[in-house]
Amino acid sequence: MHRILVVGAAAGGLSVVEALRRAGHEGTIMLVGDEPRMPYDRPPLSKQLLSGQWTSSRLALRSEADIRALGLDLSLGVPASALDLARQVVTLADDTRVPYDALVVATGVRARRLPGTDGVTGVHTLRSLPDSLALKDRLRPGRHLVIVGAGFVGAEVAATARGLGVRVTLLESGPMPLALAVGEAAGRFLTSLHQQHGVHIHTHAAVTEIVHAGGTVAGVRLADGPLVPADDVLVAIGSKPNTEWLAGSGLADHDGVGCDEYCAAADGVYGVGDVARWYNPLFGTAMRVEHRTNATEQGLAVARNLLNPQARKPFAPVPYFWSDQYDTRFQAYGCLRDHDEALVLDADPADRRLLVAYRKNDRLVGVLAAGTSPKILRAWRALIATRTPWTTAVNDSTAA
Template identity: 55%
Template sequence: MTSRGVVVIGASAAGVAAVEGLRRLGYGDRIVLVGDEPHLPYDRPPLSKQLLSGEWDRDKVQLRTAAAYEELDVELRLGTAAGSLDVAGHRVGLADGTVLGYDHVVVATGVRARTLPGTEGIEGVHVLRTLDDALALTAELAARPRLVIVGGGFIGAEAAAVASGLGCAVVMVTDQRVPLADAVGADIGGMLTEAHRGHDVRMETEALVEAVVSDGSRATGVKLADGRILRADAVLIGIGARPNVEWLKGSGLAVGNGVLCDATLCAAPDRLGGGRCGFLA
């Protein structure tokens, strides 16, 4: 087993902020940052805006340069998922078989995009959570497809704005009467809906998508609960996110819709150090 220190699981905004915060506060021991994505940590907000529209290239979304991680003296373990956490034993098991001992662990594994059941493996069906998702959707939009967006939240709204700006015919389907009303209120939600319509986005409100229809390999549209079929060349599913907590099964941490922690983000007491065992994003 390798030496201890802090192991941060999840190499995204929260994980990087935790590393930087520790160094800023003078933590001088070993820090390992583990991420299952192969890329250097990147910023997600531009994925549905500047990256999707083609305004930025992929390098611009990086949170920090490779040199910055060297300066932080952080060991990067990218492209490797953490598969298990043993809180009592202070050990994290990685998918590549490595076991990392730690004095403190930070769980910052965030969320992943929800999908519609039955859409796995259908070409032309997208979600938008990761850099790879964004690059795949960007490539798809280059052909100016008819795009159906399932979900009327922020991701769907941003993608609709970008795709219609690029010249795609866009239909947004949401079960809400006023899209985004739950987040910004009915008045602002109504204004945003009109703005979309003003940009030729067709809004199908109070509508439920039952399934994605395909020709056997590629999406050809979506089927609504009222029986209508909306034809499409590509479908973006933006129906929220699920916490990445399955890998914590058996860890000893309390898990609900995320990891349960106290007001200081501590998830479990540190039996070895008398301080905190972990804090969470």
């Protein structure tokens, strides 16, 4: 396998190429990225960079010298536009045709937008470094930021903006922030946290229009009538996998690149990171995980399977994510979405402490915590990894 092509130059793609070199692969590795910048970290975009604690130079995942040392054929700022599986060729936006022996798809996701908002000053999404810098320039004390969507990105930006003295209104289409993802108990905890910091939360909010005058945003119109005035609007309503360039290849569907338990999408083609929907045998289901840790771990697994096709190993992690909001860090292990039960084991909003366990069928499948010791979290992670029955896990935690 002489020529390996990695399309996507963020954390997942970088993890693949570094692991290939560490394992001794001496053939050609080409890394293609749609942004002109060297690979950079995205979680700080909604926190440290947006708040001004960090400058953009701190986001670099590796120095330019470290990237050069990998001996890559590097193509940045020119996205992939098409894939010919039969001929094993990827076409780039500048019509360059790149042949490969093995292909890794790591093209990530992009923020969803609301119709009619393109080119409107003061309407933002948050996925890239330019997105974060553009929003940062607008966040000043006394201004009003309306956030459409109270997922983790929306909640993190709300916390950052409040720290900058910005008035914040959070619009959530459901009964409370993050209820579908982490359950009502955790949603109530998050709601209380934001309300304590002065965020106005409007639930069951159906947005009908982003109102603008003279090309500048003026507010958000809701279905029940009121106009919520805004100096800026952040649209944080989720993401879409970057798979348009795979049209006609047979690899992509409505929810990313479908992969098996080895992260293989086709013979010699693998998926990595936010764009990859792979079968996780630990949970017996396909999942697509948009978290930094998963992208890195999946990159390592794919590099190993690429170089050892006769001894491939399934990628069966316990997914992990974290979210920093105000002075509280939320951490979670496992598969929380589509749970059958969310059991609150400890909750003290005043002390910023929370521990919730999640059941699917008769198994413990996840845990979410705030203000809990790392030792306790590691113990819960071990129970998830060993497929511990729900009753056993809960009884053991009660006894402890």
